[in-house]
Amino acid sequence: xxxxxxxxxxxxxxxLEPSYAPIWKQLGKWGGFAMLALIYFPLVWxxxxxxxxxxxxxxxxxxxxxxxxxLFSNSAWHKPMLASLVIGVAVxxxxxxxxxxxxxxxxxxxxxxRVLFMFVVPLFVPGxxxxxxxxxxxxxxxxxxxxxxxxxxxxxxxAFPFALLIILVVTIRFDHRLVExxxxxxxxxxxxxxxxxxxxxxxxxxSAALFGFLMSFNEVMRSIFLRGTVETMPVxxxxxAAAQQSQVPIIFSLASLVLLIxxxxxxxxxxxxxxxxxxx
Amino acid sequence: MQQIAxxxxxxxxxxxxxxxxxxxxxxxxxxxxxxxxxxxxTLVIVPIVVLFAFSFFSTVQxxxxxxxxxxxxxxxFSSGRWEVTLRTLRIALTVTxxxxxxAFPFALWLAKGCxxGTGRAVCLAMLTIPFFLDMSSRTIIWRAILGQSxxxxxxxxxxxxxxxxxxxxxxxxxxxxxxxxxSLFPPMVMPIYLAINLIDDTLLEASNDLxxxxxxxxxxxxxxxxxxxxxxxxxxxxxxxxxxWVEPGMLGGGFVNLISNSIESAxxxxxxxxxxALSAFVIVLLLALLGGMFLIARxxxxxxxxxxxxxG
Numbered sequence: 001x002x003x004x005x006x007x008x009x010x011x012x013x014x015x016l017e018p019s020y021a022p023i024w025k026q027l028g029k030w031g032g033f034a035m036l037a038l039i040y041f042p043l044v045w046x047x048x049x050x051x052x053x054x055x056x057x058x059x060x061x062x063x064x065x066x067x068x069x070x071l072f073s074n075s076a077w078h079k080p081m082l083a084s085l086v087i088g089v090a091v092x093x094x095x096x097x098x099x100x101x102x103x104x105x106x107x108x109x110x111x112x113x114r115v116l117f118m119f120v121v122p123l124f125v126p127g128x129x130x131x132x133x134x135x136x137x138x139x140x141x142x143x144x145x146x147x148x149x150x151x152x153x154x155x156x157x158x159a160f161p162f163a164l165l166i167i168l169v170v171t172i173r174f175d176h177r178l179v180e181x182x183x184x185x186x187x188x189x190x191x192x193x194x195x196x197x198x199x200x201x202x203x204x205x206x207s208a209a210l211f212g213f214l215m216s217f218n219e220v221m222r223s224i225f226l227r228g229t230v231e232t233m234p235v236x237x238x239x240x241a242a243a244q245q246s247q248v249p250i251i252f253s254l255a256s257l258v259l260l261i262x263x264x265x266x267x268x269x270x271x272x273x274x275x276x277x278x279x280x
Numbered sequence: 281m282q283q284i285a286x287x288x289x290x291x292x293x294x295x296x297x298x299x300x301x302x303x304x305x306x307x308x309x310x311x312x313x314x315x316x317x318x319x320x321x322t323l324v325i326v327p328i329v330v331l332f333a334f335s336f337f338s339t340v341q342x343x344x345x346x347x348x349x350x351x352x353x354x355x356x357f358s359s360g361r362w363e364v365t366l367r368t369l370r371i372a373l374t375v376t377x378x379x380x381x382x383a384f385p386f387a388l389w390l391a392k393g394c395x396x397g398t399g400r401a402v403c404l405a406m407l408t409i410p411f412f413l414d415m416s417s418r419t420i421i422w423r424a425i426l427g428q429s430x431x432x433x434x435x436x437x438x439x440x441x442x443x444x445x446x447x448x449x450x451x452x453x454x455x456x457x458x459x460x461x462x463s464l465f466p467p468m469v470m471p472i473y474l475a476i477n478l479i480d481d482t483l484l485e486a487s488n489d490l491x492x493x494x495x496x497x498x499x500x501x502x503x504x505x506x507x508x509x510x511x512x513x514x515x516x517x518x519x520x521x522x523x524x525w526v527e528p529g530m531l532g533g534g535f536v537n538l539i540s541n542s543i544e545s546a547x548x549x550x551x552x553x554x555x556x557a558l559s560a561f562v563i564v565l566l567l568a569l570l571g572g573m574f575l576i577a578r579x580x581x582x583x584x585x586x587x588x589x590x591x592g
Contacts, residue, residue: 025393028385035382035465036406042421043413045431049424056424059434098316105313115317121324124515126523126566128540129559132547133327136334140344140552157323162411214412221525225547238416242529248420255417266412270405 043259050252067249077236077254084233087148088217091155095163095212096205103167103204104197116168120161130157131225138226146228154226155216162215163208169273170204207273214262233258328563335557344552352553356561361542368538369565371453372521375460379468379517384510387472388502392484404473407466419459419530426450426458426531451533459527467516475509476502507577511570518569522562 048060050067071077102119106112122130134154138144174197182192198205220234227235237254240247337344338351357365394400410418425431426449433445448454479502487497525540532538539562546554 024385025389028389029393031382032386032389032403032469035386035462036403038462039410039465040406042418042425045425046417046421049421059429059431101312102316105310118317118325119320121328124519124566125328126519126562128523128525128543129331129562130327132543132555132559133331134323135547136552136556137327137330140334141330153323160320211412218412218414220414220416221523224544234414234416237414241416241420251417251420255414258414259417262413263409266409267405270408 046252046259047256050249050256055249055252067253071250071253071257074250077233077250080231080233080236083148083230084217087152087155087232088213090152091159091216092209092211092213094156095159096209099160099163099167099208099212100201100205102164103171104201106168107172116164119164122157123161127158127221128225130154131222134222135225146226147230150226150228151223151230151232152216154222155219156212158219158222159212159215163212166208166211166273167201167204170201174200203272207269210265210269214266217258217262331556332560334553335560337553337556339551339553352557356554356557364537364539364542365561367536368522371457371460371536371538372518372524373569375457375464375521376468376514376517378457378461379464380510380514383465383468383513384472387469387476387506387509390469390473391476391479392481407469407473410463410466415463415526416530418463419526422455422459422531423450426455450531451535453532453536455531456524456527456536459531460521460524463527464517464520467520468513471512471516472506472509475506475512479505511573511577514573515566515570519566522565 045060049055051063051065052060053062053064053066055067106116109115125133131154134150134157135146138150139146144150178196178200179192182196187195218234219232220238223232223235224238231239237251241251335352336348336350337346338349339345390400390403394403423430427433428445428447428450430450432449433442436442436446483501483505484497487501492500523540524538525544528536528538528541539558543555543558546552546558
């Protein structure tokens with residue numbers, strides 16, 4: 001595929017050279033890497049500061065675990081943490097089940113695009129507007145008392161589109177001849193689902209549940225509107241950080257712990273979803 | 281939906297027969313699909329419609345008056361909120377343009393320039409992970425980096441570049457821009473990457489064989505074909521930027537008031553119609569900017585192809 005037409009044409013590879021000079025390609029590459037570094041550097045810095053004696057000084061140093069000790073002797077964060085965990089698990093489970101049902105049905109529908117669009121609308125509505133819309137619906141129109149249930153609903157609306165898109169990754173590739181073969185051999189609908197479809201869709205379902213959990217666990221903007229008087233973990237950190245500077249070291253420690261648990265979980269999901277599914 | 285969740289759990293104990301019967305009925309799923317669709321409609325579409333309707337009511341002495349009026353909308357623009365709106369628009373557009381300038385070349389490199397499959401997978405995973413991390417703890421840490429005794433100032437002072445700490449790094453519009461650019465990068469790259477990744481390599485080869493310069497290939501083949509992705513990226517970046525709340529709160533230090541701050545103060549003042557009007561206004565603003573972009577994009581290619589997936 002080398003250019004044989006005229007000598008004054010630059011030689012370019014069969015893959016693309018985005019412009020005349022390789023410098024543009026390098027700029028694109030390193031610009032993106034710089035942004036990735038800016039995304040991940042604060043996370044490292046957060047962990048470093050959380051094990052320093054004086055996190056508010058801005059420079060890590062004189063490492064100690066005293067803030068972790070303070071964190072564990074402080075029980076104020078237990079209730080919001082528990083609330084976040086319970087809401088997260090509920091949202092994750094409901095997302096996984098609902099997304100599996102819709103994800104299996106969607107490819108068979110007449111106009112899947114329109115239905116899919118309806119399900120991904122929350123991705124296009126800013127979090128603040130969606131939170132306000134749900135708040136006005138529940139509080140001002142239906143006059144309900146807000147609480148954990150409304151926070152969970154808000155999180156579900158936010159997390160479901162992601163869960164659905166993840167499930168679609170596996171359901172679109174699903175080979176329906178397997179189901180027909182199962183039917184021909186006399187299996188009931190339930191057996192076909194449970195013995196054939198479910199194991200194949202498993203990585204997608206697990207990922208959808210985990211993503212649903214994580215989206216819910218870290219959500220702030222919608223919770224602020226829908227929380228009533230209850231507090232979830234991110235809302236608690238937010239209020240503490242805004243109100244008292246003295247609480248910030250504890251929040252650093254707590255955020256670091258959450259991060260150290262979340263990151264391996266996410267890497268696991270990616271491995272499950274792409275490395276394993278990609279191979280099969 | 282919880283009942284369905286229960287019914288789909290693996291059958292345990294003596295009620296296996298009952299669960300299996302229920303499962304068999306649910307196996308063709310038409311009932312469940314309809315139920316979820318209806319639930320979704322009441323949870324998402326209805327509240328948005330109600331939001332728009334509510335913005336035409338007004339508040340008198342902390343009570344909402346249910347009579348259609350334009351007072352709330354008129355009040356929005358007469359009470360000096362123009363300034364806030366213009367600032368929000370300016371910041372959101374600046375952030376989006378900068379994102380586009382960094383994200384497009386990176387997405388192009390990732391989709392067509394990157395030879396190693398593992399490298400690409402790692403990049404994609406690193407771009408996806410931030411969606412699931414806590415915004416507030418990721419943003420609050422910038423205070424420790426940009427602050428007066430933070431990393432940047434310590435480095436600048438140590439290198440002798442400046443004599444006194446640079447103050448405009450934190451609690452300023454610069455900091456808000458910066459925080460938003462960092463957090464909105466992945467939503468901009470991902471759709472553009474997906475769109476460019478779908479362009480067949482043979483098209484690029486054909487363009488090259490027909491004697492097009494790399495620049496011509498870029499402007500006549502790649503950019504028109506990646507327009508749907510670019511538009512999706514702009515939506516995912518512009519929407520959160522217009523409603524940004526974490527960054528101005530954490531990095532603006534009260535000096536950078538955006539629409540989201542107005543929404544929050546109206547919320548704590550129980551002025552629900554104002555909350556509704558401002559939230560609806562953000563949605564309308566997003567739609568208007570998108571409409572404008574759609575018209576501009578038509579000059580370069582066929583942006584309506586991005587809707588073909590929706591038409592089904």
